[in-house]
Amino acid sequence: MIVMKFGGSSVADASRIQHVAGIVKTQLSRKPVLVLSAMGDTTDHLLEAADIALKNGKTEIKKIEKLHLDTVKALKLSAVQKEIAGILDELTRLLSGIALIKELTPRTKDYLVSFGERLSVRIAAAHLKSIGMNSRAFDAFDLGFVSNSNYTQAELLKESWDVIPQKILPQIKGNVIPVVTGFIAKDEKGSITTLGRGGSDLSATMIAAACKADEVQVWKDVDGILTADPRIVKNARPVGHVTYDEAAELAYFGAQVLHPRAMQPCMKTGTPVLVKNSYNIDAPGTRIGPALDQQRSPGTAKKMQPPVRAITSKHKVTLVDIASTRMLGQYGFLSEVFSIFAKHNISIDMVATSEVSVSLTLDTAYDLAEVKKELNKVASVEVKTGKAIVSVIGNVKRSSEILARAFRICQLIGVTVQMISQGASKVNISFIVNDTEAAEVVRALHMDFFDTQSVSGTQEKK
Numbered sequence: 001m002i003v004m005k006f007g008g009s010s011v012a013d014a015s016r017i018q019h020v021a022g023i024v025k026t027q028l029s030r031k032p033v034l035v036l037s038a039m040g041d042t043t044d045h046l047l048e049a050a051d052i053a054l055k056n057g058k059t060e061i062k063k064i065e066k067l068h069l070d071t072v073k074a075l076k077l078s079a080v081q082k083e084i085a086g087i088l089d090e091l092t093r094l095l096s097g098i099a100l101i102k103e104l105t106p107r108t109k110d111y112l113v114s115f116g117e118r119l120s121v122r123i124a125a126a127h128l129k130s131i132g133m134n135s136r137a138f139d140a141f142d143l144g145f146v147s148n149s150n151y152t153q154a155e156l157l158k159e160s161w162d163v164i165p166q167k168i169l170p171q172i173k174g175n176v177i178p179v180v181t182g183f184i185a186k187d188e189k190g191s192i193t194t195l196g197r198g199g200s201d202l203s204a205t206m207i208a209a210a211c212k213a214d215e216v217q218v219w220k221d222v223d224g225i226l227t228a229d230p231r232i233v234k235n236a237r238p239v240g241h242v243t244y245d246e247a248a249e250l251a252y253f254g255a256q257v258l259h260p261r262a263m264q265p266c267m268k269t270g271t272p273v274l275v276k277n278s279y280n281i282d283a284p285g286t287r288i289g290p291a292l293d294q295q296r297s298p299g300t301a302k303k304m305q306p307p308v309r310a311i312t313s314k315h316k317v318t319l320v321d322i323a324s325t326r327m328l329g330q331y332g333f334l335s336e337v338f339s340i341f342a343k344h345n346i347s348i349d350m351v352a353t354s355e356v357s358v359s360l361t362l363d364t365a366y367d368l369a370e371v372k373k374e375l376n377k378v379a380s381v382e383v384k385t386g387k388a389i390v391s392v393i394g395n396v397k398r399s400s401e402i403l404a405r406a407f408r409i410c411q412l413i414g415v416t417v418q419m420i421s422q423g424a425s426k427v428n429i430s431f432i433v434n435d436t437e438a439a440e441v442v443r444a445l446h447m448d449f450f451d452t453q454s455v456s457g458t459q460e461k462k
């Protein structure tokens with residue numbers, strides 16, 4: 001059995017869905033389970049519709065309705081026409097409710113965005129069926145996806161590990177191709193929850209790990225995980241292999257290829273994850289699996305492997321420098337600082353400390369007024385906005401080399417590194433620069449690590 005996940009752009013319209021069907025057809029002997037996102041930008045359109053309902057008291061679903069009804073028509077899916085129309089009616093009623101009470105709780109928001117995936121799986125399953133495949137649409141919550149009630153960022157409960165295979169394996173045995181909603185689950189009270197934006201990846205890896213699938217294929221619109229953001233670095237290229245840790249770090253630090261938590265289930269079971277391009281089927285893609293050293297085929301020259309797997313940047317970052325105003329050696333300072341941030345639900349990305357001071361980074365979106373007030377009781381605080389995190393994900397055994405080369409490059413292009421940290425997972429070296437300089441830094445690092453590899457390869461042999 002394998003799991004095949006297709007993101008929004010891979011199922012964006014009728015012709016994309018036909019294309020997906022073609023890809024699925026090539027894998028039938030491997031007993032696929034499909035996991036789908038909402039069609040195109042439907043999730044964003046649902047959130048926009050809620051905004052309009054809240055602000056103008058109007059229910060406006062024209063874009064969503066048109067996309068789904070046009071697709072049903074183009075694919076001649078009269079069998080699901082009624083069901084789709086019924087779901088769109090339910091959506092209109094929900095939006096009227098939101099418009100009326102002028103309130104959108106996190107729970108209602110999750111119910112609202114669930115419509116995207118509920119619509120897409122029904123349409124895709126009907127299409128597969130219409131061309132002769134034995135497919136059936138499922139809502140993930142009917143297949144064992146049980147989560148906590150942390151709406152918009154829910155976490156799956158342990159019992160999902162047992163119930164998912166109990167529900168899915170009999171379908172596979174019965175030669176059904178399940179087409180399952182990504183992104184959504186239900187809590188124990190029976191309310192719909194979501195696993196965070198981009199959460200369909202996690203739905204797919206969870207099914208694969210729980211059912212002990214041979215592989216998860218994550219079909220995207222890029223040739224796999226790239227060495228850098230192609231919008232910044234023109235000759236960014238796909239990485240053949242990364243470890244689960246590296247993939248997770250890449251996701252956290254700005255490579256929008258996979259959901260940050262998606263690696264967790266497969267890491268537990270060792271299930272390989274393959275990132276493929278649905279627009280370019282023949283490209284080999286990126287394989288995510290256990291540590292590279294264990295996988296390297298004999299005879300591969302270790303020296304020639306670049307020490308760096310990929311370079312990412314995360315923008316709109318705020319740097320906070322906090323220096324204790326108490327005497328040197330005062331204990332409890334760090335825990336006090338962190339508990340203040342935790343109390344205000346502010347998530348910290350990077351940290352660097354000395355005995356009496358700590359620098360940390362946060363998303364610029366947070367309002368820090370209250371935090372600053374509280375921190376000022378024990379420390380002096382300086383908030384600097386307009387920063388970016390540049391992360392170099394790579395082989396930790398060569399971290400000295402990576403650091404030396406990275407800093408030499410920054411010095412050469414005249415960029416000051418304002419803070420540095422080596423991630424606990426030991427595959428990530430991150431540093432802070434001004435946001436305006438980040439793209440240039442990424443380009444220069446990419447050139448040094450990936451385009452002058454032969455030069456450094458020679459140096460290493462000496």
Ligand code: ASP
Pocket residue numbers: 007008037038043044116182183196197198199200201
């Ligand atoms: N449709 C959801 C989103 O756009 C989930 C996903 O695509 O994975 O975030």
Ligand code: MG
Pocket residue numbers: 007008037038040041043198
């Ligand atoms: Mg999406």
